[in-house]
Amino acid sequence: MSLFSLIKFFKESQNDWMEQVGQLQVKVDVADSTIHDKMRMVQLTEQDLQVIKSIQPLVISHVNELVRGFYDTILQVQVLREKIEQHSSVDRLERTLEKHLIDLFEGNINEQFVENRVKVAKVHYKIGVETSWYMSAFQNLQQAMFLVICREFDQGSNKIDEIKQVTTAVNKLFSLEQQIVLEAYENETVAKMKEQFEVGKTEIRTKIMEISEGLVALAEETQASVEILSSHFNEVSGNSLASNEQSIIAEKKANDGQGQLNDMLHKIHSIEEYTNNMQKAINHLGQATSEITHVITIVKDIAEQTNLLALNSAIEAARAGEHGRGFAVVSQEVKKLAEQTKNSISQIDKLIANSDHYKQEVAQSLSQVIQAVKMGLEASGQTDVVFGQMVESIQQSSHTVMKVKNQMDELTRVVKEIEKASMNVALSAEQLNEAVATA
Structure with a gap:
């Protein structure tokens, strides 16, 4: 059928x-x-x-x-x-x-x-x-x-059981249909999610690997740059230390030079004092020479008067004849003495004239020396100011150099910390790369 x-x-x-x-x-x-x-x-x-x-x-x-x-x-x-x-x-x-x-x-x-x-x-x-x-x-x-x-x-009363049997069988079949279809739905959803997960996982892995490789490269470049920078900093720090040592030496020499300059100034002041005393002594000598000249003039007048007196005595002795012979001898001796005195006075005049000439030359030289000493004092004073400024500048420079050195030391320490951090980043990136590669 x-x-x-x-x-x-x-x-x-x-x-x-x-x-x-x-x-x-x-x-x-x-x-x-x-x-x-x-x-x-x-x-x-x-x-x-x-x-x-x-x-x-x-x-x-x-x-x-x-x-x-x-x-x-x-x-x-x-x-x-x-x-x-x-x-x-x-x-x-x-x-x-x-x-x-x-x-x-x-x-x-x-x-x-x-x-x-x-x-x-x-x-x-x-x-x-x-x-x-x-x-x-x-x-x-x-x-x-x-x-x-x-x-x-x-739907007669005699068909209810059969209709129920048909609908029950259809209901069971549709239930099986739904189970199979819904399970297939679920499998497709899981497969799609897994596919999306794998795609996302692959993309994330690729991105992470790119990032980690970039981090490794960046860390290596940073480390290399830090090493170069650290080397430069060490060199600058060494130069700063050497410069500071040179500044200390220069400061010592400047202080020594200033001390020597002060000694020289002291000696120049002593020379100035000695020169002033000598000038005073020459002035006193001039005064004494003037007094001697005055006395010589008096003695010269006395000698001329004595000579005149001796001449008069000789005339009178000649008139006295035999009786005035002894007196004539005395008059002759007095005349010789007056002549000798006159000659001596002439020599003394020449010596005084020469002495006065030398005194003027010495006085002129002393004036020049005094002028030179004054100029030397002024120049030495200016030099002393320059030395003082030089010492102050060297001290400031030394202080600045030490400050720079301390800052460079601190910067070097920070650079070393950066270098250490870069190495840690590189290590972490490599570990991340390995973990992603094996995931």
Whole structure:
């Protein structure tokens, strides 16, 4: 008996209907143990599959109505309509679902049956039908199927048990269908998430490796720059120390020079004092010479008067004759003495004249010496000021150099800390790179 005849037979009489259903060939041939577990969970038996196969002609005759009800629900969502039009078409999906429903009521649970369920799930997942929308649409499909069953069979009191048996079998089949499809949905979601995770993981790994490699390169460049900078700082610090030592030596020499200059100033002051004393002595000598000249003038006058007196005595002795001979001798001696005195006075005049000439030259020289000493004192005073400024400048320079050296030492310490931190960054980046490479 054909399936269509069986449906007709069911409508007319149910006495032998179950016997005819029991003769239908159905098969459960699937290797996946989870499918068997799902069938046991919903209590889907071979007899249920026979009942399901018996109403396949009913599904075939109403498949357009059933499929349209399913997609009418989905197409009410504008987003789904746009996605369907983007990835496929409504006609194509309806044809696919028609074949899917007819195969669903074939009564065979095999590998192809499972594969077709998974394929439907993948198609709906691809176009963006979420599980909640799918379940809602499938609920409408299930409800439409029950309405068809109730409409096609008379609902007399003697058919209630058979209709209940048919709807129960269909409900079990739809439950198995939903389990397989939803599990496939979940697998697709997990696979997509895993794929996205792997893509994200790969991108993150790539970014981290790029960043870590950049960090390593940057750390190496920083370390190299820090080493060069540290070398320069050490050199500058050494030069600062050497410059400070030279400043100390220069300061010592400047202080020594200033001390020697002060000694020279003291000696110049002594020379000035001695020169002034000598000038005073020369002035006194001039005064004494003037007094001597005055005395010589007096003596010269006395000598001339004595000479005149001797001449007069000689005249008088000549007049006295023999009696005045002795007196003439005395007069002669007095005259000689007066002449000698006069000659001596002339020599003394010459000596005094020469002495006065020398005194004037010495006085002139002393004036020049005094002038030179004054100029030397002024120059020495200016030099002393310059030396003082030089010492102060050297001290300030030495202080600045030491301050620079201390700052350079501190900077060198900071640079070494940067170098250490750069090495730690490079090490961390390499460890991160290795960790990412093995992740």
